[in-house]
Amino acid sequence: MAMPRLLVPALVFVVSSAPAGAQLPAARPSPVVVRDAWVRTPAPSVPMTAGYLTIDNPSDHDVTLVAATSIAAGRIELHEMRDENGRASMRMVDKVVIPARGSVALAPGGLHLMLIGMPKALVAGDEVPITLHMSNGTVAVARATVRTAQQ
Ligand SMILES: [Cu+2]
Numbered sequence: 001m002a003m004p005r006l007l008v009p010a011l012v013f014v015v016s017s018a019p020a021g022a023q024l025p026a027a028r029p030s031p032v033v034v035r036d037a038w039v040r041t042p043a044p045s046v047p048m049t050a051g052y053l054t055i056d057n058p059s060d061h062d063v064t065l066v067a068a069t070s071i072a073a074g075r076i077e078l079h080e081m082r083d084e085n086g087r088a089s090m091r092m093v094d095k096v097v098i099p100a101r102g103s104v105a106l107a108p109g110g111l112h113l114m115l116i117g118m119p120k121a122l123v124a125g126d127e128v129p130i131t132l133h134m135s136n137g138t139v140a141v142a143r144a145t146v147r148t149a150q151q
Contacts, residue, residue, distance in 0.1 A: 030138035031059040032098060037144035041124050051113035053142050054105045057098040064135040065096040072128040074117025081109055122146045
C-alpha cells in the first residue's frame with residue numbers, strides 16, 4: 001500500500017538530481033529521498049555551522065551515508081551531539097546507516113552535518129547544495145535552505 005506514495009518522491013529526486021549527475025557522470029543516484037534540508041545561519045565570525053535533513057530509504061537494502069560535500073563549505077563532517085553527564089558534546093561519526101524502508105533524521109540535538117570553512121558567508125535565505133555520498137558509490141543531492149532555526 002505504501003509503494004505508490006513512495007514512488008512519487010523517488011521520481012522527483014531523479015529529476016532534481018539530473019544537473020549533479022551531468023557534472024559527475026560516474027556518480028549514480030542513490031535510491032534515498034532527502035527532505036527538510038536546512039543549514040543553521042552561522043553566528044558572526046564563526047567558521048562553521050550545522051546542517052540538518054531527513055533521509056528516507058524506500059529501497060529493500062540498507063543505505064550507508066559515509067560523507068557529504070558542498071561548494072558552500074571547505075569540508076563537511078558527520079557529527080553526533082550527545083548528552084554526557086548533563087553536558088552536550090559533539091563527536092564525529094564515520095557513517096550513518098539508513099535502514100531499508102526506514103528513515104533517519106539529522107536534527108538539532110543529535111546527528112548533524114558540520115559545515116566547516118565556508119568560502120562565502122552564508123545568510124538566511126541562501127540555498128546550499130549538499131551532496132551525500134553513500135558507501136556503495138551512489139550520491140543524493142539535497143538543497144538546504146539557510147535559516148536561523150527550525151521553522
Ligand atoms: Cu557538529
